[in-house]
Each structure stands twice: as structure tokens, then as C-alpha cells.
Amino acid sequence: MRSHILFVVAVGLVVALVAPPAWSQTKQQVMTITATEPMTTNNPYGESSSPVYSLWCHTYGCLGRYDYTKQQLVGILAEKWEAIDATTWRFTLRKNLKRHDGGPGPTSADVVHALKRIRTDPESVQSSFVAKVADIVPVDDHTFDVKTKGPAVNLVVALFDRFIITSAELYAKYGREADRKHAFGWGPYQLVEYQADRRVVMRKNPHWTEFDGSDTKGSPETVILQQMREPEQRVTALLNGEVQVAKHIPPQLVRRLENRKDVKVQRTGGIEVMFVAFNNKMAPWTDVRLRKAAAHAINRDLIVKRLLSGYAQVQDGIIGPNQMCYTGAPQHPNSYDPAKSKALLAEAGFRDGGPEIDFYTAVGRYTSDRQVAEAVAQMLRQAGFRVKLHTPEYANFWADVRRGKTPLYYMGRGTVFDASDASGQLFGTGGSPRVQYSNPKFDELLKAQYAETDPKKRCEIWRQMNQILVDDVPSHFMWTHKLITGIRANVDIKIESSGEMWLPSAKMR
């Protein structure tokens, strides 16, 4: 009897070890992608983050997206767009689309409805990005004008992948229930299931055609966005086949993915700009010499090499190589120069040791944020600053930063492709209390670039703005992280600098 039991157990163990387990068997054309950002509401206007906009662009549809590889705007629901004058953009919607439930394609009425929802839906948190829009005026059923309150040359880029268009007809009929039970849009994928903060499931829209006519054969039939906040878990799920795409792999876990035949690693230059911010109205950071002294004390290349395993690109200024209007590195950047740092401290009156400063960082919010902040604090101490490092919980940290109560902090600003709005908020006079910087010349240039329609001239204005930010050091720019994505070997998919991907162009073999 005992030997019989042992035999059964032994066979069971062999089967368990040899046979592919149920969770890792690749279902035909099902692509599971890990998600880390909150997905808390099926209201397409109830949340604001790149992954959420990407989800709704794929399902309901948005005007278009930016193809970072081809460096051009690509329409999703829009087929044409042009500036009519300094305050008017005209968009034309595609006419060959059908709603997922067989209803009519998107119309100008749906666009007007979308703007209304963004502005008046009690759950909407997206009204800030349409703040410059005065009104949307239909020209005909498929053409509409977006009228801005002032010149806004960046409007197309700002709106393109964030303006989610939903059906006015369905909302009129079902109200908020339309989002829950009748989530029909025009995008390449139909929303099938939405479990807040757990899982979102989309199914391929068989009637979808790409804007440029490219082939969508081989793209996944079903896409699952699976919430997995722990990086270790994402890597494990990728390795054992539970997921096909694992996003945001931290540098220290890349080694586990390398030299494997079943998995490949994609590295993409990101556009989340990391910086050490000074509150320019709080001592001692009111003195530009001390801001420069701190900047020169930080060895960014060493931190990138040692702590981030090379997975970041150092940049000076708010615009880097992956962003719009990058025309090259600014002049006389604030590079690592400890001697200069000490000289500036001495010039500012701190010959025998620098001022006492409080330095804050979030923990677990950005890649290796605490470790980076510890290294920066150490470098500042070596220069002579007397640093006290604080690592408050993110909720506390963010509340104080927003209110301008934090004198010095390490932080990032995500998805900065066109830096207009981010720059205005952070460095424009009266933009927000976070940095409290004010420079009339910078303000003047910021206003001018909004109105400049010639790309070359606009980029020249940005070059000057970037130079001001380097010279005045209201914040010391550190780097943009390289996005590391693990992908199963039988999947071909391109991760853009925004961290998102266009699913119709993905291929599963």
C-alpha cells in the first residue's frame, strides 16, 4: 500500500515538473501585458495617465497618436488636421469606421459631447489639458474646429492621444451606464471586461483598418492588461509564460532576462524627465550660486552607471534627445565639478561648510528613487552641504510639493514629449508653487513658442528656453530613464518612448 502511494506521488511530481502548467500555456493569440499604473474607473474621463489614455485610445478611440519611430502624428479616429489660423485647428474624422455594436462611426457631435464630458462630468480629472480650448465648433458631420483661447501651436500634440471620443448617442440613452455596460467605441479593440485595479480585457475589432493601411494580421485577438505592481512578480510571470509583455523592469532585474531563448529585452529611451528641484523662494535656494553649487556637486554619470546600470540618459535642461525640439545639448551645462561647487559655496559665504538643507524623495515611485537620493545626498555632503535626507510616504511628499513646502526634492515629470505645458507649470511665473521660479524672459519665450507655427523657429525659441533653465538652475535636470520591457520571444511589439505600444502593429507567432 505504501509503495503504491509513493509511486502515485512520484508520477505526479514528474508530471508536474515536465508538463507545461495550465497558467503558462500560450492561448492562441492572447497577449497579457503587465500594468502598474492605477486603473480605477471605467469612466474614460475619470483618470489621467499615459497607460489609461492608451487603453481608451485603443477602445473608444482618440484623435491619434505620435509614432516615435517615424516621428510623426498618426491618425486613429482623425484622418486630417491642419491649423486654420493662430487659434483654430481643423480636424476631419475618418468616415470608414463603425462602432463596435454596429452603430455609426464617430461624428462631430461625439467630439462636442466628449469635450462637454471632460469639462462637466463630476468624475472627470482631465479638464486641465483642455484648459486652452475655448470651444469645439462642428463644420459638418465629420469636420470640426477646435478654437483655442490664445495661440496654442502644441494643441495637436497635447490633444491627439488624450482626447477620448465617446458616443453622444449611447450617453444620451444610458447615461453613466454607457461606460459600464455599453462601452462601445470605434477603436481597434473592444472593451470586454473591466475589473478596477485588477484586469482589463480587450478583443480585436475585426472591422478596424489602420490609418496608413498597414496590415494588422498577426496582432493579438485578445489583450489583457493585468495589474502587477511588484517588479519581481512581473519578471517571474514573464519567465513562466503567464504574461507576454512585462513593462517597467527595474535595472537590477534585467540580468534574469538576458541570455534566454524564450524572452527578449527591449530598451527604449524614455521621456519621463527626472530632476532635483529647488524651491526658488525658500532659503538657501534663493541664491543661484547655491543652486549651481548643488548641481555641480552631483555626479550624474556615476549614478547612472552604478545605481541604474546604465539605464538612463543624462540630460541638461528639460528637453532631451527623445523629446520635441531637441537641437543639441545646451552650452556650459552644470556638469559634475566638485571644485567649482566648493568655490561657489565659498563665494556665497560658506567657506567652512555649507548650509543645512533638507532633501526629500519619494520611495518606490520612480526607479531606484531612494537609492538615487541617498547617492545625491552623499555627493552634496562631500561638497560641503549639511544634508538631512527625508523619505516620506508619497501622499505626504506630494502634498507638500504641490503646496510649495518642500525646499529640495528629487522627482520626475512623466511623458514630456512637448514640454510646453510642463514648463509653464513648473517654471512659468505663477504656474504652480512647486518650484516658484520666475523669469520674465522665460515667460516671454514660453508665450512666444505657443504662437510660433514655423517648427524651426519654434525649436530655436525652445533652445533659448532650455539655455535659461540651465543657466538659472531652477531645477537641476538629471536624466530620462530607459524603459526596459521584457517580451516573450514569439511576440513582436514596439514600446514607444511614452512607455506605451500600438497593439494593432504587434505580432504574435
Next chain:
Amino acid sequence: MLRAIVLRLAGVLPVLFLVTLVLFILLRLAPGDAADLLVPDEATEEEVARIRERWGLDRPVLEQYTRFLINVVKLDFGRSYRYGTDVSQLILERIPATIELALVALTIAALVAIPLGIMAALRKGKFIDSMVSVVAITGVSTPTFWLGILLVLFLSAELNLLPSAGRLPYGVEVPHVTGVYLVDAALAGRFELLGLIASYIALPALTLAFNMVGIIARITRSAIIDVAQEEFITTAVAKGLSRGAIIRRHLLPNAAVPIVTIIGLELGVLISGSIIVEVVFSWPGLGTLLYQAISVRDIPLTTGIVVTYTTLFIVINVLIDVVYFLIDPRIRASQAS
């Protein structure tokens, strides 16, 4: 007995009132603004003000608390700031997952720990007793999040024996009765799903169980040692009863009270203490929900979950009292007199 249960349950109300008051004060005193955390980076101050107004965060604190208390009496915790849906609905959706995890973990722990404790007691001072002590200390000292990640690395990543996250893969549906998948699958006769469900719950349950094995084993060992010294045990041995019979008929029943006590306490601790394990394994239970709620200062949701935990803890303690009554004739006799 019934009277005792009713009195115990009546005591829940003042406890819950105190819990809500303390929680409300703590959450209000904690730094961080819920409105700030609900809007994106680029939100304007007007947008923040609108969110604050929407959730009544701009009202005086006393007014907020009064309104909240009135709703709680009606068992209405309001709507979650983060999810925008009824707190009660969110809790009801997630609670079965937490209960299932707790029960499976406790079952594993009890099945391992009680025999270990008995063995250690009967071989007191010997090698097995020392080994059980080592296991106990290791279990209590090991941080759950570390153990969880280690189990994921070894059992999931290296050996691919178990999945690393979630409760069930997409496409697998369990007919809903209680929300506890193992029970629902069995009730629906879908026995083929039991293995798959067990594979998903195994890692988080093992992580939680490891911590409890030590505690339960040690309590079992102490309780058995105490009872083994009684004269009736000596009599049973003298009568020639087998070891198994002595353990089953005399030792365990008389040692049951402290063992049941610790199991009951551990169940209460498990339900509220599995937050980290749920987050590590993306287990969709109350713990993950509470973690999200606290991180964005979602006061209604945080309060609702903590009140739920408190109520469950009290109910479990009442159930333990009922179990005492059923298993120990001395308690029945003292109640009767």
C-alpha cells in the same frame, strides 16, 4: 449560551463607534490631501478645488464626521474617492478572496503545526522537539514579504510549479455562490477547477501559513505537555491504551481549548494581516484594496475596510466562544449552573 452571544455581539457597537472615531481622527491628522492624490500632475488648482468640493473635503471637519457617522449607522460608508463606487459594494466584491486565503492558510498551518506540536510534546527534549522550536522561531521571525518573494522566485520562476500572481487566469469562470472559489467550484460540481484554483492560492497561502505554523506548534506543544502530566493520562497508559488512542481520546480533547484559542486569534490576525501578502501576489482581496485606499487617503474606503476587519474579528471571537462551549463539557456545565 445564546444570551452570552447576544451580549457579546451587542458589545460590537461601542467598539465600532470608537474605531470609526479614532480612524477618522487619524486619517484627518495624517499629512497628505486626498484631493491632491486624485488628480494628475498637470491638474490646476481649480480642478483640485472641484474634487475637494465633490467629496465634501472642503466642509468643516465636524460636519464631515457627523455626516459620516449618520451614514455608517445606516451601514452606508459612502463612495470611494479612488474608485467612485459604493464602498460596501467594493468590500463585498473583495472579501471572499481574503476569507478564502485566510481559511486555506490556516488549514495548511493547522494540519502541519498540530501534529508537529504533538510530536514535540511527546518527545520533549529530544531532537524532534528542538527541530520544532527551530521551525517555530524561523516562522515567526521571517518577514512575510521576503518569504513571499522567495517562494515566487523558487517555486514559480525557477521550477514553474505554481503561478506567481492573481486568483485565476482569464477565461476561467467559477459559478458564483459564495465568492470563495474552492467552495463554489465544489458546489457546482466543477471539480476539475479545484486543482487550478488551488495552484493560484498555494503560494500566498503557504507564505501566510509558514508564519503561523510556529505559533500553533508551540501552543500545541505546551498544551499537550500540560495535559500529559495529568493523572488520567497515567491511568490511560497503565490501562494499555495505544499511543494513538491516548492522543485522540484524551490528550487532544483536553488540550483543545488553547489550540482553538490560538487558531481563532490567528484567523483574526490573518484576515487583517494579509495585506502585504495580497499586494505581493496581486491577490484581489481586502488587503490590496486597503493598501490602495491608504496610499491615496481614500477615507470612506479605508474606514469601511477597517470597520469590516473589526467586525470580523469580533465575530470570530464570538465563534471561538461557541466552539469552546461545544468542545469543553466543563464550560457547558459552568454555563448551565
